[in-house]
Amino acid sequence: MSFVWVALVVAVGLLARAPASAIEPAPFEGAARGFPVLRDLNGARLADGEFSQWNADGRLHVVLTYAFGRGRRTEERVVFRQQPVLVQETWSWVERRGGRDARRFTIDFRSGRVTAVARDEEGELNQWEETFDDIGDGRTFAGFGFTLAIKALRPRLVRGEVIRLQGVGFAPKPRTAAVELSYAGRDRVRMAGRTIASDRFIVHPKLPLLARLFVEVPDATIWLTTPPAGFLRWEGSLAQPDDPLVRVDLLP
Secondary structure, eight states, X not given: OOOOOOOOOXXXXXXXXXXXXXXXXXXXXXXXXXXXEEEETTOOEEEEEEXXXXXXXXXXXXXXXXXXXXXXXXXXXXXXXXSSSOEEEEEEEXXXXXXXXXXXXXXXXXXXXXXXXXXXXXXXXXXXXXXXXXXXXXXXXXXXXXXHHHHHHHHHHHTTOOEEXXXXXXXXXXXXXXXXXXXEEEEEEEETTEEEEEEEEEEEEEOOHHHHTXXXXXXXXXXXXXXXXXXXXXXXXXXXXXXXXXXXXSOO
16 A cells, blocks of 8 residues: 655646657556645644545545644545556645635646636635646646656656656646656655655656746655655645645655
8 A cells, every 4th residue: 555645736837849758557556545744844744634545436536635724724636547547537626714715726637627716815716717638648647646647657767767748737827838757866764753765756847938937836856665656755835836835744
């Protein structure tokens, strides 16, 4: 049993068109449950998490929630098809404050429909919607999907290959962008009083020069345990590029 999750939404800006790499058959994911912790980069605890995944109707379902306290809560929901190859079908992420939605992002990879809803400083909800023709081909991911993609592509990445996929992100208007996955080496991660051997991977948004003049999208870093690969740690922005950088640890 492996625990894998990531609260990642990758990439903003205009896509620099280039062929993306297909995802080969991935290790089959079964039922799992975990209780990760969300921290700032200094290690301070921000929220307690609950992670669940299960198979139903031929699909892998994933739900990840974080309770920050004082009425703030986030929830990520994802659905994948695992056979014959890994394909992300849906993704949603919602942040609630004081009993109402502050932000809500949804992606239907099958239809290409992507929506974003965000509450402004005056409390009014603003909504954006886009339809993309090229996100349902099994080479486009968002959020937790990149962790499963890295698990599937791990042998190629460890051999030194840099693999290009596509991401969907929000600023807050929906955008797509090229994303490069790469292997950054073997680490020993200190967590919960233990030192754990792990492999470190980088998720790097490839924005065109013009887009980089207006927005900076940080890389995300994912640590997987050495084979059999399972999630250990993730660092990146919480949801949008200008959100604070945070860390998710497998062990409290």
